[in-house]
Amino acid sequence: MSEPSDPARYQALLDRLEANEREFRRLGRAVVKVQEDERRRLARELHDGVGQNLTVLKHRLALLGTALGSTQAPLRAQVESAIALCTQTLEDTRHLSRLLRPPILDDLGLEAALRWLARSQSEAGGPQVALEIGPLPSMDDARQTLLFRAAQESLNNALKHARAQSILLRLVAHDEWAHMQILDDGIGCDPALALTSGGSGLGGLRERLRLGGGSFRLVSSPGAGTCVQVRVPLSGD
Ligand SMILES: Nc1ncnc2c1ncn2[C@@H]1O[C@H](COP(=O)(O)OP(=O)(O)OP(=O)(O)O)[C@@H](O)[C@H]1O
Ligand SMILES: [Mg+2]
Incomplete structure (x- = not known):
């Protein structure tokens, strides 16, 4: 133009x-x-x-x-x-x-909800989900929900697709951002194919993060496990 x-x-x-x-x-x-x-x-x-x-x-x-x-x-x-x-x-x-919508997210907040999510995934027959959660500032409902839904979709994917032995969820607040990573040691995938595979989980998550001012990255290759990287701003609209 x-x-x-x-x-x-x-x-x-x-x-x-x-x-x-x-x-x-x-x-x-x-x-x-x-x-x-x-x-x-x-x-x-x-x-x-x-x-x-x-x-x-x-x-x-x-x-x-x-x-x-x-x-x-x-x-x-x-x-x-x-x-x-x-x-x-x-x-x-x-x-x-x-x-x-787990009531624990509304009643006790993000950290408790993530601990519950990790426990229930393992109890459902999946691999142990290790958690590393740093001190977090208070976050509004929209931010907590966004991070929770990102963890839910990524853990669900690790359980459904990865055939992993172990999964790690890491969440820290740093430089005005909440940084979350979900890592598994499973079969991995081709990120470009994964995002166009017809599933709505990762695509929907990417859009939701974009609307919330955050970002999403899928780092993976066949045979080398998968790392979902999510960033959500701690302040602003
Ligand atoms: N942790 C993972 N390990 C291996 N492959 C993965 C992983 N996460 C995603 N994938 C691949 O990426 C594809 C797309 O994932 P996405 O979450 O978008 O869809 P889905 O899980 O197949 O379906 P939906 O989420 O809509 O129920 C999956 O079908 C799978 O092949
Ligand atoms: Mg999915």
Whole structure:
């Protein structure tokens, strides 16, 4: 595009572009906030609504089982199988609710939420996740959520794709930035291919970080493990 000859008009165009870019970022951040609020609401609904009803159902089935006694063994076996199904569904519901928005992030903050995330990944059969978390300044909800979602996606990827023996999550605050790294010693990947593979995890994470004024880097090569590097500004919009 050729430069407009009038410098004042050129400057006005630049100003308009900048204003549009700012507006675009503001809208993007608003969408992310709406999404998180919706997740929080759904998580609570699942836990307090569906979860509570399943607990009551399980309790009533247990009472029914006891009332049937040992004389009606076949019916009692049916009830016990229904109780087992209730227990499993209750567990799945709680798990889904925590995945959507873990209450620990709102109640106790980022560090506690990351410790919980690491523990639950290992308990789900994945490799141990070691944590190195430096002293962190207080951060607003948007920053804590951004870092938590970055850790969640990266740990999830390490669990799903890496076949790693060990994973390390490191988070430090330095020079007005929160620096987070998630390293695994797994099979690695080609970063260019990974970002165009059709999965939405890493691409979505990169966009979210960009909207939050942060940055994202995927350092990896086949056979050499993977390192996700994330940076989030500690202050500013
Ligand atoms: N830690 C890792 N080790 C090895 N390969 C990885 C790792 N992280 C990502 N990849 C590769 O990058 C690809 C893209 O990851 P991305 O998170 O975007 O998508 P996905 O995990 O496949 O799907 P989604 O996140 O949408 O559920 C993966 O399919 C995988 O091949
Ligand atoms: Mg993924």
